[in-house]
């Protein structure tokens with residue numbers, strides 16, 4: 001079976017970020033995987049009904065995605081609105097799609113309170129960031145999906161195209 005990869009929609013050039021922008025990742029492997037039908041694209045936040053544009057949101061109190069999944073942290077917008085429930089729904093939608101389509105890997109943009117896997121912002125909206133995962137990345141990883149950030153695409157190429165992986 002073809003190895004499938006769940007991908008952040010904004011990395012694929014979709015203008016779905018909170019600020020109405022995209023952050024396309026240009027790499028020959030992305031083009032090839034697309035042609036091979038390996039890529040399954042989702043914006044978790046949009047899948048949970050969040051609009052574009054939308055207020056920026058961060059995981060509160062310097063905590064991280066696993067804490068949100070465990071019910072021990074919240075996600076808040078810079079307006080102060082608690083959007084934890086929507087972020088959990090976003091993560092559940094991404095996990096459901098990954099399972100339906102057989103994705104074993106995920107390639108997600110770093111820094112997002114949903115998709116981040118190396119770092120997230122600390123909830124103060126000051127630009128301060130710390131090591132940690134977003135809510136979607138945390139739920140995927142907890143369910144056995146290997147999560148790679150956009151900065152780790154070379155490592156993902158090794159896993160997907162390497163000698164130990166077969167179609």
Ligand code: SF4
Pocket residue numbers: 008009010011016017018042043044045046109112114115
């Ligand atoms: S939720 Fe993920 S895919 Fe959607 S805009 Fe944020 S980083 Fe991109």
